[in-house]
Amino acid sequence: MTVLVVAASLLIGVSLGVLGGGGSILTVPILVYLAGQGTKEAVAASLFVVGVTSLAALVPHARARRVRWRTGLLFGAFSMAGAYGGGRLAEYVPGTVLLVGFAAMMPATATAMLRGPRPGREPARPERGGPALAGLAARGLAVGAVTGLVGSGGGFLVVPALAVLGGLPMGLAVGTSLLVIAMNSFAGLAGHLTGVTIDWGLALTVTAAAVIGSTAGARLVGRLPQDTLRAAFGWFVVFMGVLVLARQLPPAAWAHPATWAVLGTAFGSGTTAVVASRMRRTPRHP
Numbered sequence: 099m100t101v102l103v104v105a106a107s108l109l110i111g112v113s114l115g116v117l118g119g120g121g122s123i124l125t126v127p128i129l130v131y132l133a134g135q136g137t138k139e140a141v142a143a144s145l146f147v148v149g150v151t152s153l154a155a156l157v158p159h160a161r162a163r164r165v166r167w168r169t170g171l172l173f174g175a176f177s178m179a180g181a182y183g184g185g186r187l188a189e190y191v192p193g194t195v196l197l198v199g200f201a202a203m204m205p206a207t208a209t210a211m212l213r214g215p216r217p218g219r220e221p222a223r224p225e226r227g228g229p230a231l232a233g234l235a236a237r238g239l240a241v242g243a244v245t246g247l248v249g250s251g252g253g254f255l256v257v258p259a260l261a262v263l264g265g266l267p268m269g270l271a272v273g274t275s276l277l278v279i280a281m282n283s284f285a286g287l288a289g290h291l292t293g294v295t296i297d298w299g300l301a302l303t304v305t306a307a308a309v310i311g312s313t314a315g316a317r318l319v320g321r322l323p324q325d326t327l328r329a330a331f332g333w334f335v336v337f338m339g340v341l342v343l344a345r346q347l348p349p350a351a352w353a354h355p356a357t358w359a360v361l362g363t364a365f366g367s368g369t370t371a372v373v374a375s376r377m378r379r380t381p382r383h384p
Contacts, residue, residue: 100303103132107307110147114155114276114308115315121308122148122245122279123335126200127342133300137193141200141248142290143301145185149283150305152276155312159273166266169234170274173260174281176238177245181282184246185289191247197342200248204339208332234259238278245279246286256282 106128110121125147129140159165188196237259244255256278260271 103128103300103304104307106132107147107304108311108314110304111151111155111308111311111313112315112318113311114148114151114279115312116318117272117315121151121312122283123204123338125304125308126197126248127338129300129304130197131341133304135297135300137197138188138290138294139296141188141196142185142287142294143296143304145246145283145287145290146296146301147305147308149280149287151308151312152280152283154309155316156273156276156280158316159276162273164269164273165277166260166270166274167277169260169266170277171281172231173234173238173256173274174278176235177242177256177278177282178285180239180242180244181246181286182242182289184243184248185286186246186292187243188247188290189293196248201339201342203244203248204335204342208335208339241278242282242285245282246289 106124110124110128113124114121122144125144126137126140129135129143130137133140135143156165241255241259256275257268257271260266260274260278261268266274
């Protein structure tokens with residue numbers, strides 16, 4: 099089982115290194131279903147794993163000048179407040195509710211990955227200014243609260259927020275997001291530590307494997323087709339979401355039409371995102 103946990107942990111780092119996010123969406127299921135951790139312990143440990151791994155993945159982006167430090171620190175400061183509050187709130191939320199909420203976030207995360215960035219479309223909003231600052235503050239608090247509460251939702255919520263509200267090109271948004279994710283994760287961890295005990299041996303093992311994966315992922319960025327990676331990882335996230343729901347929802351829930359309506363919407367949105375993304379990338383000939 100330890101070998102399987104380490105192998106799966108490599109994917110956390112690879113995702114962060116290659117895609118600039120998505121590591122947190124894997125960490126909680128790995129710790130719960132492969133390592134046998136309780137939900138709240140897994141959420142807290144995942145924040146430590148993702149925080150350290152994000153810092154490791156941040157280094158090559160910083161060297162390549164793909165980090166906007168002012169925007170990242172500003173957004174991260176608001177996110178840390180939300181993450182700490184979310185971490186404290188998680189102490190009073192049942193573990194099953196946390197996992198179901200975690201799974202419910204997966205379709206949105208998968209759709210963001212499947213859609214990918216729109217080529218040739220960079221936001222025109224300035225980095226400075228009152229409205230942009232207000233938007234960064236509101237979005238930072240919201241993203242941080244989600245991150246602290248369920249131990250997920252960092253990168254693929256932070257990147258769009260930085261690109262749209264912060265006015266950053268996609269490359270800078272990805273690099274800057276790693277700084278924000280690290281800040282969120284450690285703030286959320288501080289909130290969790292008041293009521294949860296972490297298995298530090300397991301957490302450090304998973305973190306070491308994830309850091310190695312992030313290094314390998316950073317080296318693969320220029321060698322693998324990004325669209326293929328995003329699509330494969332996006333569908334994997336959808337699969338993980340269904341798996342988590344299958345283990346948490348009672349059998350009677352699967353006979354209810356609402357359950358299948360939600361799943362149909364999730365898969366439908368993912369399929370639509372893939373088709374739309376490919377149409378945007380297909381050159382039109384007169």
